[in-house]
Amino acid sequence: MTMAPLLIFLFFLSSIDKATAQTQRSNITVGSSISTNSNSSYWASTTRLFAFGFYPIGDGFMVGIWIIGSSNNTIIWTAKRDDPPISSGTVLLSTDGRLLLSSGESDSPLIDASGIASYASMLDNGNFVLYNSDSSIIWQSFNFPTDTIVAGQRLEVNWTLLSHFSETNHSIGRFRIVMHTDGNLVSYPTATTNTSRDAYWHSGTWMGGSNASLNLDTDGRLYLLNSTGFNIKTLAENRTGTFIFRATMDVDGIFRLYSHQIENNGSVSEKSIVWQSLNLTDRCEIKGTCGPNSYCTMGDDIVPRCNCPEGFDFVDSQHMFRGCEENFIKQDCGRGTEGMTWAVAALENIYWEDDGYALVWVANEEGCKQACLDDCYCMAALFKDGRCSKQKLPLRYGNRTNFATTLIKVGRGGTVTDPTSSEVRKTKIGNEIFVAGLVLIICSFITLLSSCYLVYRRKVAVYGMIPEQSSTPAFIEEMNLRSFTHDQLASVTDNFKEELGRGSFGKVYKGFLPNGVSRTIAVKKIEKLAEEGEREFEAEMKTIGRTHHRNLVRLIGFCIEGSHRLLVYEYMSNGSLADFLFKAEAPPDWNDRVRIALDVARGIHYLHEECETHIIHCDIKPHNILMDECWIAKISDFGRHVEIEAAESEIILLDWVYNCFEHGKLDKLVGDEEVEKTMLERMQMDIGVFRSSVVMLVVPIPDTMLLMALQARLPMPVQQRPRRQRRRPLRFLQED
Template identity: 45%
Template sequence: MASIIFFLLLALSFTASAQRQTNITLGSSLTPITNSSWLSPSGLYAFGFFRQRNGYSIGVFLSGISLKTVVWAARRDDAPVPSNATLLFTSDGRLVLTSAQGGDTLIVSASQPASLASMSDSGNFVLYNSDREIIWQSFDHPTDTLLPTQQLKAGAELFSPVSETDLSTGIYRLKMQNDGNLVQYPVNTPDTAPYSYFSSFTDGKGDNVTLNLDPDGHLYLLNSTGFNIKNITAREYPTKETINMMKLDADGIFRLYSQNLTRNGNRSDVWSSTSNKCDPKGSCGLNGYCVMKDKEAECTCLPGFEFVSQGNWTSGCERDFDAESCKDKNGSSTYTMEELSNTEWEDASYSVLSSTTKDNCKQACLEDCNCEAALFTDGQYCRKQRLPLRFGRRKLGSTNLAVVKVGRPISIMDRKDSKEPITEKKNLGTGRTILIISCSFVAFGLAMVPICGIIIYRYHVLAYKKVPSNDSTGLNEEFAPRAFTYAELENVTGGFKEEIGRGSFGTVYKGIISSNQKVVAVKRLEKVLAEGEREFQNEMKVIGKTHHRNLVRLLGYCHDGHHRLLVYEYMSNGSLADILFSLEKRPCFPERLEIARNIARGIVYLHEECETQIIHCDIKPQNILIDESRCPKVSDFGLAKLLKSDQTKTFTGIRGTRGYVAPEWHRNMPVTVKADVYSFGVMLLEITCCRKNVDWSLPEDEAVLEQWVYQCFQDGDMDKLVGEEVAEKKQLDRMVKVGIWCTLDEPSLRPSMKKVLLMLEGTVEIPIPPSPTSFITAI
């Protein structure tokens, strides 16, 4: 009886303190630097600006402790704002973020104008109307956290953050389903059992079930009659100088945390939904699978694959071999099959063979050009798959295995065009064999040292004597672009005889370097800035240092008198425009999606990963070249800085090509990488629909691609866009939504190219895009 009275008094005490609130009146404002937040009466919680990555975001956070734990974030997927932004509670009852350039962004969407706001000691931020009725509250719109007395209502979800430092929407969700079941899924998956990885198993236990958290850390489910249908945690957690809160973390596990409220208090997790960090599906990205090692999760790639980005597991894995044609001229497969045992994957099979054996399954996949992997399950079913494979996890004791097609590994020389790590397979022999070989090499090396020393000395002396004073030979192309004379390139191209392309930067000719018979593309630049010798060479070195498999490689340059030429690797399949807008060469839909992803990877490298950030300024299908393996490569990057200001096909002072130029070019606004995002978005819609962005031969409502795409998206009739039945409906939906986000009129609303890539790969959720405010295309 005494314990019941204690908990009752504790609940009443918390309720009384939570009801205390600080009122915020119309006309109040905040800035990130001064007067940055509105505090609750106790000072424990605050609503306002908090640091996020390279700027500031808005939300509710614990303010009375040194660690600013964010418990609710407004517009969490928006880019952080700069320090000169202002949060204003306007006189007409709206809460808006005002930028220094004058644009307003609505922070919360209430059903009617507010007349008062408050920040309470419960951590709830509330808006009231003139009758003091609640019209909006943060407790009704949780992001990744539940606070004491807060509920997760039927039909509502929590979404994990990307990381502890990036609070934008991550790859996991916790849903309080309308059937009464509390379930966890990866984002962008249906609410069905095959995709769940945690469940309360309370479906059918009542209507309007809610997830509730008490101050003492008691997490439980209540139905509409107030009956407790299941305890998730027990009432065993301390409340003195602590706050218990539940968070859905970036790793997909939801945990109960005990936050110490002393000034330098720590936060510790006292309960978690699972102890197996490989339970959440998708933590290793596409084509990767999760393995538990010493209670920690590690990601591993499929055989024949390597990580897209080392250190970023969610980016997934990609092939480390050449994707050759399926069969050789004799009809034999050019691939081999490798096994991966004790693993489970998403079943996205397009064909299932029953009552078969493992060997027959491998052979069936090997002979099927559409099959890239197969899952052999239950000892008899062969489920043929296309890549990518998702949600891979090792499960010891499982009889399931995956068989994967593997081709010829990419050579080390092929990979010198990329900053991606090289992983070499080593065939390990016995210890004795290794010892004998090692000793032999040591002995041979000792014998060769004096001989090599003499050879190197004599080579360097002779080489030094042979280097001409003008250094026109430059460095080896494997390390830096080579400097050519104009006469050399005239000879390479046979007097600029074979023209293979013409664009906004100049004319391109085919050539052959006689010393190694290497086929090259020589671009003769027009109207280039009159840079000095050193400045031009420095710019060439910057471009020459950009090594990525989705960028066309710069092999050399010419700065000879008034001549400015560039020498590139030759792309045998022409441009993306050549295959995209040709009915005979048009790629299938899965190939179009992969083309878009690869182009995005190249642009991400230019924006975020190379030594000097490069804004392309002219992203379009004509500037995406296709190599002999039909791999797309971005060309003409880094050349915008070399052009005169009037070098453009359509607009004075604007660089780019009509139809792809971002709206900010027209407004005399600073141009950032978001201009490339806009151009990529237009091109992504072209890739999706296999048509040009403006085509006046079509009906008027279809002529402008961006407008037509958004109309079809609104109408839910996206099959109309591709003119064919697309089996991969989710992929089509993904490409369309990403394209709309990229082509929004306001640059700050467009995602970064890194976010674009993650969305195209399906590793992050894509919010419903807003209606574009305008469509600016130069006709």
């Protein structure tokens, strides 16, 4: 019993000693410096386990942090890693609170701190820190990892570790590992997107929770933790003993946990692998091991080797993993390649990632070869079980397989010459002069022919003898619209990525036109290009293309290319009136409803009375009224085709609203909201066009009427529609 208080007291003292040891640091004051040309080339931690300063690499030096005493000074962090090594230099903590690197006549900031440093410290855990005058951290290396984290350090959400280029080159290499927001730790080749097609390893912890992090404890436990403190997954268990632990994205693309045992004399032992993300005998399975247009094979020494197919050479013979490029003149599908013949070489049991632009089914390998030869754009084909997938260059992730064959298109007969030689330059200049002269003659001849044709056309057209002959429909020439190619619209919409809405004949996508300042557009893609879809396209072009009004969505341009039919509209940033009425936090008040009703009425009045060709819309409803950035209502046709299930007496909202007016039940329309009843009565007395635009705005918002108001399709003017007309497929505008 008498020993218990003593033990507790000793444990308390031990805890204080540990806490003190963990926070000990040797302060680096302003004015301190280290240099490659002096004995003071680094700042060490108090335990002399870690150092910050200059380390040798090749014939020069770089600035970084390393484990002192380990073989080759194991590097855990590097500053300015993509800069070349310097032959000599100095790091200075200047009197104005900046950490500067001098490697010549000028000084440059080594890091970008968030304030003015009063002192710095190399901590015992491997973290180099800058502090301000309040002893608050303004920069620390733990927040900017390169290829490694050490014990006590985290890899936060969206942070990345990037491997070294090689063991002797510490610039950014071929592989990276990313901590995703969904709790999944994933490895990719460096120059790729964060998609599953490029991933080659993952922790299998997606859906593990938001804002997860990778953690490495001082006992060697490597684990994933979400924002609530829940341990998603343990990758490596804790160990007993005195070690320095580090987790590194290695040059070969494998993420490994290493331990370095601290000996009794303070030295550090060689590294030992505690855990690794992949245990592979075939390193070729790691995507990105070999670069574009090359394929990977394993040698007898179990080392991956990169190979070029026939007709290709290494981009860099010193670093073969950088990939291969053609050693023949590239095929020009516009003009062809003079003097060049084409053949297809087969690579048996070699397969690349299937990123084909066309797929054909053939009887055998010869059929696939011929299909590629017949297609100018085909530079390779992947053949497997009758499936022939045509590919463009570059090819990615080439590897061995026992089930497929790659067919590579090779140019023969042409020569690749050195463009720097004098003979080539002379020949090139002579050819350029000849081509320029020929082009000038051809242009002059074309100009003469065009002038003659225009004079002839003008004279004959007076008598109506020349019909319009153009691949573009004649009615489009009357409109001031911009013509787009399909590729242009695919580019500005990011390959039709973001869908805004859809109708019965197609979908609408968001895009951006780069005209100095990016302009947002909406692109309608007609997908059902049968007879009815073609009529829909022409109807919109003929009608809205001739209109120009503040309350009509403006048509900017079009695309007529092969089977492609697309329309380009101005983008309405505030969505539809349906969203404004039914999805906003608070419904619009009476004044907003009247203002929007007037906007719609002006647009309809223009269509019915002021437009050169009178137009009836046929489908006025909240979904087809769009709001621009100033909340101005404009008539359009981007809405969902929705059937209604209201009572028969209330299906035609126009009749229902007028019946409410006749029976003195206007309160039913507006619910509990206080409105100007005189204005409401005057609006309801007009059974024509103006009232048809107002009705959707005065429908009450209570739950009992919400569904009907949302789904209702307003009719044409009463005198032009049957009494109980059933809904028909969506149309935009039709002429009187």
